[in-house]
Amino acid sequence: MLKFLFTVIRRDVLLAGRRRGDWLTAQFFFVMVVSMFPLGIGPEPGMLRTIGPGVVWVAALLASLLSLDRLFADDYRDGTLEQMLLSPSPIALLTLGKAIAHWIINGIPLLLIAPLLGIQFNLPAEALWMLVLSLAIGTPILSLLGSIGAALTLGLRGGGALVTLLIMPLYVPALIFGAGAVEGVLSGTGSEAHLSLLGAFLMMSLLLAPWVSAMALRVSVE
């Protein structure tokens, strides 16, 4: 059981390592989107500090969506997805492994880049820590919920845009609690409540999303 899960994760990480170009695209997308905001809004430090957490979080949503539509699509095209579906292990384990791998490949780099971007927005040190912490709890949610969208739109024309349309509304709670936690630090109102709600949402996604996306995969591959 666990062995299968680890094999799926190792395989996807290995494949991402072989295709570093695709991987870098998503990371630079994140950096660039965030850097566009000061250019559009103006360099006033107080204003930047207010919008900073929200901007970084929204950019994280977009960056994870950018790489999501290929979560199953590549394996679907070359037939390896079929082979994995036919393996003796439960399909929910496959989708869970895929989502975890997506988080390792695309989520963890975001955590490392985010503080640098936070500095651009004049965030104080405690807020930077909170930003990383909230992203650490929040980005797995993005990968998990996103796997549902990726499975539903498998093999469809315009899959990428469609995934965004389907999944973005579901990201709303993660965005509110995640960006809210950082803002709680900035305004001094505390952020424990935000973090625990974000954690609860993560637990729920972890329990439900792999099952749903397994069902979605079955429907799409049929």
Next chain:
Amino acid sequence: MNLYHYASPSTFYPLAGKLIPWFAALAFLLAIAGLYISFFVAPTDFQQGEGYRIIFIHVPAAWMSMFIYVVMAFWSAIGLAWNTRLSFVMARALAPTGAMFTFVALWTGAFWGKPMWGAWWVWDARLTSELILLFLYVGVMALQAAIDDPRRADRAGALLNLVGVINVPIIYFSVKWWNTLHQGSSVSLTRAPSMAQTMLWGMLIMALAAWMYTIAVALARARTLVLERERQTEWVRAQLEGQP
């Protein structure tokens, strides 16, 4: 198996055809009664003047937008559990009407907000949730439109619908939470200062009219869908002899 009898498309089609005029008539009569109450019975509000009469459509539309999403999820769950095609058809037939009511709720919310808050749009918890609900409707319809195979479209839409319905309360809660932190508006659209008995009645009757309308329209849409999907069967070919 009585239930399965009604779940068969060839039984459903003529039955729905007979029911639609009745529901449409009921919707019409109830709407007339509701409009009469909203304009001629309900008194002028001492705080908001005549502008508050918008709530006679705004509130029923907002109710409907949420109810319809839940009803869609109900049909989706039944379809996935028992593999009944008609349930998927019903879920699909409800979606555009639900989106329409969501749009109406947003539009009337804006038209109510302008004179009351001085802005067409405020990020009030209810309006924001309603907006996200509209996104959810659009998502389901876009997904179903993008898939050519009806079997896959039905199932994929149903799954998304169920995920959405689990998420709606969480989204609503999170938006409300966000709203209270950011000092939302003090006036709420649905908690009018004096919820008089007549106003409640007016809204209930309008909501009932909207229900009847929804049933009539959804049945009509489902009929067309059934016709398209069952086009190779004998009974559809026999139907085509008559008038549309």
Next chain:
Amino acid sequence: MIWNSWQVFWAMGGYGLYVWGSFGVTLLCVVAEVGLLRRHRLQVWRRLKRMKSWDIQ
């Protein structure tokens, strides 16, 4: 009767634009939905009839 004349009724105590804007658009939506539904049904009906006359399943 709370309205003295039609004029007063349409004015809605200064909120005419908002009240009628809301009710009008709602009516428009309902009419549009019913209209589109009917048109779609007729289109499907004609297409199926044509297909049947060609005897294509």
Next chain:
Amino acid sequence: MLSANGLACERGERLLFRNLGFELGRGEALLVVGGNGRGKTSLLRILCGLSAPVAGVVRWRGDPLSKAHEQYGREMAYLGHANGIKDDLTPMENLRIAAALNGRELDIGTATAALERVGLSRCMDFPARVLSFGQRRRVALAGLMTAGALLWILDEPLTGLDVEGVAMVERMIRDHVVAGGLAIMTTHQPLALDGLTPQTLSVGE
């Protein structure tokens, strides 16, 4: 061992076939025949459990496929139109990862032997991207051999192979069936199984 009963399949409102059934035991092969678009591939996908039939049931060792996912996954190997080969991995990595996903350890020696048997001893360490279509098909066939499955379901196993490759596949299938395995396949090319006559199943009218 494998039995199908009253299978029906629909593609986009069109009925492809219905009331299809057969019974396959150890040491037997089944050749599915029928023209283009008659649902051969759809039938094979139903048989391996990728898609559900509109009606009917497929049983493996007496259990419906929906209940036998785990066991069936271990004992059945499927080769579809797509090879199931990752272009960014070498043939060796492909074989070993595929085995690991199936819950088996595949040591380098066995994998090398299999790749040598399909004639790929010289390109074991190149990424599959640089291989030709036929060579990639051979990698998939090596995977089939190392899967140790009892039932083979092969969709057009001969496409893209040269004369020598075709002979190799024919030998593989024959050996597998003679050794007590089961095989179900479709093909547009004549298939000479050397003394073994498969049952045939015709799909579509």
